[in-house]
Amino acid sequence: MDFFNIYLPVAGIEFNALLLVLIGFCVGVLGGFFGVGGGWIVTPALNIFGFHMAFAIGTDLANIFGQSIGATKKHHKMGNIDWKLGTISIVASIAGLEGGSQVVLLLEKAGDIGSIVRWCYLFLMIGLSSLMFYDYFSRNPKKAAGIHDQSKLAGQIPQREKATIADRLHRINIPPMISFPDSGIKSVSLWIVLAIFAFTGFLSGFLGVGGGFIRMPALVYLIGVPTSIAVGTDLMSVLFSGAYGCLTYSLKGRVEIIAAFIMLIGASIGAQIGATAVKYIKGYGIRLLFALMIAFAGCSIALEQIYKITGNEAYQGAAGIVLMGTAVTMTLIIVIRLMAGFRREQIMKM
Amino acid sequence: MSLKRILSTALLSIVLVCTIPVVDQAARTAIASEKQETALSMTIDTKKLSGINLVIARMYNEDRVLYAAMVTIVMAVLGTVLAFLTDLVLKALGLEVSRISHRE
Structure with a gap:
């Protein structure tokens, strides 16, 4: 394997090119499928394998920018992008992001900010995955048990579905009201939409993350966007934030261009595969896989924190294994589901 | 409840x-x-470098704005080209996408 080792002049280290392609491919598939940047996988992965944290973040952002171009184009072709909603999300997120970073600066002056940020990060991971698991198993029990439309079979009137958080938010009537036909939303207060994206932007700025994994569930559960449109629309925002991140980090000299270049080879291929897989997996399936991924990423963060307390390197190793294991397993699941869906489609065409 | x-x-x-x-x-x-x-170094030692590594290192040391522009443009162009090529391969394999119905 040493044959594939290359010297990276900006980071000043030797790195295995095959490993870079593999990391890129995994994050590309996950990014294209879930509509997230995947920084929370790539940054720690590069860091674990020897990159300085600053280079890991900068190189990851450059890669996110490159991989998002093709995936966004593919989601657009599938009708998965609500451009109007996406544009509003970018504007409101920037305002929220600025607010979040200002709070961080204020807290820094007061003292120990790191503990608050990390606590919030873990809380968010646990909260999001719990919400999505709860939603999957409570709102979809019939489908999970393989019983479809039992009320119709028995000749009964179907039970009225319980109002979701999004339904309740749509009922709040604060003008101006706005519609998102591409997402099937007839009327919602612009202020509600702005507030939601400002909040997700605030969390991104406060936690120092891209925010794709916060925005995607917010689009689904708070705004009521269909899952595949949430994925595409979120990816559009990721593309713009990735472009800005790539430029600003390379100005600061923190992008290792050779590594980003090699990683992008795997990521571009992976992103196209991930985006195509959305066609074959239903919305609830995407939500379940997303919840699983967030839960395992939360476990990895918890293990990393235990390592920092105890100093026992076994925990750090375990954190890396859980993180990379989750990324590789999820990638395999998505590719297998894509192949199964494609085969089913071919059989139906015959 | x-x-x-x-x-x-x-x-x-x-x-x-x-x-x-x-x-x-x-x-x-x-x-x-x-x-x-430890603090990161902001310049690259070019003594042992050659070829493309030397070109990148010189650009990084001498003109950071040019380096940033190059990184951003290269990533955009490469991302577009690779996506186009992958799309062609996927189409050839029969994995062509069109407008989909949004099922939950």
């Missing part, structure tokens, strides 16, 4: 309460270790 919801809320609360001291301590340790981390 259903029993299922009460149990899941209680379980979530217990997990959160248990993680507070662990996370707090971890964060303190992390901050201490971050302070000890």
Whole structure:
């Protein structure tokens, strides 16, 4: 394997090119499928394998920018992008992001900010995955048990579905009201939409993350966007934030261009595969896989924190294994589901 | 409120309460270790470099704006070209996409 080792002049280290392609491919598939940047996988992965944290973040952002171009184009072709909603999300997120970073600066002056940020990060991971698991198993029990439309079979009137958080938010009537036909939303207060994206932007700025994994569930559960449109629309925002991140980090000299270049080879291929897989997996399936991924990423963060307390390197190793294991397993699941869906489609065409 | 919801809320609360001291301590340790981390060098030693590595290193050292522009343009162009090529391969394999119905 040493044959594939290359010297990276900006980071000043030797790195295995095959490993870079593999990391890129995994994050590309996950990014294209879930509509997230995947920084929370790539940054720690590069860091674990020897990159300085600053280079890991900068190189990851450059890669996110490159991989998002093709995936966004593919989601657009599938009708998965609500451009109007996406544009509003970018504007409101920037305002929220600025607010979040200002709070961080204020807290820094007061003292120990790191503990608050990390606590919030873990809380968010646990909260999001719990919400999505709860939603999957409570709102979809019939489908999970393989019983479809039992009320119709028995000749009964179907039970009225319980109002979701999004339904309740749509009922709040604060003008101006706005519609998102591409997402099937007839009327919602612009202020509600702005507030939601400002909040997700605030969390991104406060936690120092891209925010794709916060925005995607917010689009689904708070705004009521269909899952595949949430994925595409979120990816559009990721593309713009990735472009800005790539430029600003390379100005600061923190992008290792050779590594980003090699990683992008795997990521571009992976992103196209991930985006195509959305066609074959239903919305609830995407939500379940997303919840699983967030839960395992939360476990990895918890293990990393235990390592920092105890100093026992076994925990750090375990954190890396859980993180990379989750990324590789999820990638395999998505590719297998894509192949199964494609085969089913071919059989139906015959 | 259903029993299922009460149990899941209680379980979530217990997990959160248990993680507070662990996370707090971890964060303190992390901050201490971050302070000890050495500062990154802002210039690359070009003595042992040659070829493309030397070109990149010189650009990085001499003109950071040009380096940033090059990185951004290269990533955009490469991302577009690779996506186009992958799309062609996927189409050839029969994995062509068109407008989809949004099923939940």
